Amino acid sequence: MSANSTPEILIVGGGVVGLSLAYELAVHGSNVQLIDRASVGREASWAGAGILPPVNRATAIDPLDRLRALSHQLHREWAVRLREETGVDNGYRECGGLYLARSAGEVASLHAFAEMLRDLEIEIERLTPSEVAELEPALSDVAASQLKAVYSLPGEAQLRNPDHLKALRLACERRGVDIVADREATGFELSNSRLAAVQTTTGPLHADQYCITSGAWTQRLLMQVGISTGIMPIRGQMVMFKCEVPPFRRILNEGPRYLVPRDDGRVLVGSTEEEAGFDKSTTPEGVGELVALARQLVPELRDAPIENSWAGLRPGSFDSFPYIGRLSGIDNAFAGAGHYRSGLHMSPGTAVVLRQLMFGEEPEIDLTPFRVGRG
Numbered sequence: 001m002s003a004n005s006t007p008e009i010l011i012v013g014g015g016v017v018g019l020s021l022a023y024e025l026a027v028h029g030s031n032v033q034l035i036d037r038a039s040v041g042r043e044a045s046w047a048g049a050g051i052l053p054p055v056n057r058a059t060a061i062d063p064l065d066r067l068r069a070l071s072h073q074l075h076r077e078w079a080v081r082l083r084e085e086t087g088v089d090n091g092y093r094e095c096g097g098l099y100l101a102r103s104a105g106e107v108a109s110l111h112a113f114a115e116m117l118r119d120l121e122i123e124i125e126r127l128t129p130s131e132v133a134e135l136e137p138a139l140s141d142v143a144a145s146q147l148k149a150v151y152s153l154p155g156e157a158q159l160r161n162p163d164h165l166k167a168l169r170l171a172c173e174r175r176g177v178d179i180v181a182d183r184e185a186t187g188f189e190l191s192n193s194r195l196a197a198v199q200t201t202t203g204p205l206h207a208d209q210y211c212i213t214s215g216a217w218t219q220r221l222l223m224q225v226g227i228s229t230g231i232m233p234i235r236g237q238m239v240m241f242k243c244e245v246p247p248f249r250r251i252l253n254e255g256p257r258y259l260v261p262r263d264d265g266r267v268l269v270g271s272t273e274e275e276a277g278f279d280k281s282t283t284p285e286g287v288g289e290l291v292a293l294a295r296q297l298v299p300e301l302r303d304a305p306i307e308n309s310w311a312g313l314r315p316g317s318f319d320s321f322p323y324i325g326r327l328s329g330i331d332n333a334f335a336g337a338g339h340y341r342s343g344l345h346m347s348p349g350t351a352v353v354l355r356q357l358m359f360g361e362e363p364e365i366d367l368t369p370f371r372v373g374r375g
């Protein structure tokens with residue numbers, strides 16, 4: 001796109017949702033501009049762990065499950081396509097996951113979770129301590145002494161967030177998407193029931209259609225056109241260990257916490273859930289809790305150096321559903337935000353259904369539960 005031409009579509013916010021939408025639109029021939037108030041792909045989407053829990057498309061009936069299932073399938077396809085188009089391996093691996101319970105409360109929740117997955121015909125298997133030790137020798141001690149229940153989910157996958165974002169950005173650029181950093185949307189210019197421009201720190205931007213994908217900051221922006229979403233920032237802290245070789249192969253989950261092994265020996269440990277406004281600091285308590293969990297479960301990590309720690313702001317929503325759809329009362333403006341703990345996972349499906357809606361097609365998933373402006 002030439003620097004002066006008006007794009008057909010302007011996307012506000014370059015996290016994984018905005019970049020995935022830009023990619024999907026560009027693949028289908030649209031002329032797209034994407035702006036971000038800072039650098040693209042440096043907020044929640046960068047901070048996350050990249051866990052992609054398994055879904056069975058055949059048994060996914062409700063819209064949220066269908067969105068996860070569509071996305072799960074697309075991740076597999078997009079990983080290949082993005083590598084072919086950009087040469088970047090986004091770290092998509094079907095590594096499997098183990099779900100662990102040490103307390104009676106965790107055991108009860110885990111059995112209920114396993115039952116739910118069986119109902120959805122998602123492969124899940126209960127393991128004995130010796131089976132755990134055989135699969136993951138690093139867990140031998142804790143399996144024998146502390147774990148009261150362990151389930152294996154072979155279909156769990158992961159991708160490496162910074163690499164996925166890099167691949168998406170490169171693929172967008174190669175398809176002509178105009179990506180503009182350091183340009184913040186500050187307001188909207190309405191004309192009857194249409195958006196005429198997005199006001200930004202350096203002047204207005206015009207397009208035929210607009211989509212707001214500004215993550216945890218979406219509520220602030222949409223309030224300016226009188227739309228309330230209930231999207232709020234939920235801070236998640238992470239810690240990264242560096243080992244010589246990966247000490248285990250599968251993602252380890254215990255309640256809402258997890259340890260994710262990367263191919264190069266790094267281990268991510270996450271994550272807290274805190275209401276701290278837009279403050280992205282880590283805290284000694286948050287980091288300390290994650291380090292303690294990691295070292296309890298995997299004794300090898302007692303000697304491994306901590307390479308880094310950080311925090312990101314998940315776009316939480318009051319009912320745990322994302323907001324995907326047209327802005328009520330504005331014909332040519334849309335939003336995709338509020339995916340909370342699953343935004344990486346649900347990003348390609350979100351991009352596809354938004355593209356279908358923006359092209360005037362019937363989205364392949366019923367978007368009623370995701371209506372923008374509910375709540």
Ligand SMILES: Cc1cc2nc3c(=O)[nH]c(=O)nc-3n(C[C@H](O)[C@H](O)[C@H](O)COP(=O)(O)OP(=O)(O)OC[C@H]3O[C@@H](n4cnc5c(N)ncnc54)[C@H](O)[C@@H]3O)c2cc1C
Pocket residue numbers: 012013014015016017018035036037038039040041042043044045046047048049050051052183184185186213214215216217218221235236237238270271311312313314315336337338339340341342343344345346
């Ligand atoms: C610690 C942690 C662990 C996580 N783990 C996982 C996981 O394992 N699996 C999973 O699926 N999800 C995970 N998530 C959730 C996932 O990361 C988010 O749901 C997802 O990244 C949200 O993407 P987004 O594009 O909506 O938001 P963001 O990545 O936050 O992007 C929004 C972008 O909009 C820009 N922006 C904001 N306001 C404006 C404005 N006014 N003008 C222009 N630009 C603006 C921001 O600068 C930002 O770049 C995790 C999140 C965290 C924090």
